[in-house]
Amino acid sequence: MKPIAEFLPTPDQVLAAGDVWDRTTKEARYILLTLGGQLGAIGPSIPWADIPATFRLELVHRVYLFRDLLNRVLP
Known part of the structure; x- marks a missing residue:
């Protein structure tokens, strides 16, 4: 089991x-x-600074998880 810190997005x-x-x-x-x-x-036309912090962190977290998945699946 990995430590929780590995799942938190960095600044x-x-x-x-x-x-x-x-x-x-x-x-x-x-x-x-x-x-x-x-x-x-939230909508796609909203600027990053106007997105609530919790949504920003969730987006970053999921995008990086998706990137890791693609890196493992694609050659």
Whole structure:
């Protein structure tokens, strides 16, 4: 069993996700919200700074978990 600290996003990951969020299209944001399970709770047109902190952390956490999954599955 892994320590809980391995599942928490680092500050650098949160900042990187925020930068990406603010530079991406609404369609890409829609995909991130779908992956993060927040579609309906927040919309794709909202700026990163206006997203509540709990939603931001959940999005970052799920995006990085999804990235790890893809890295394991894809060659």
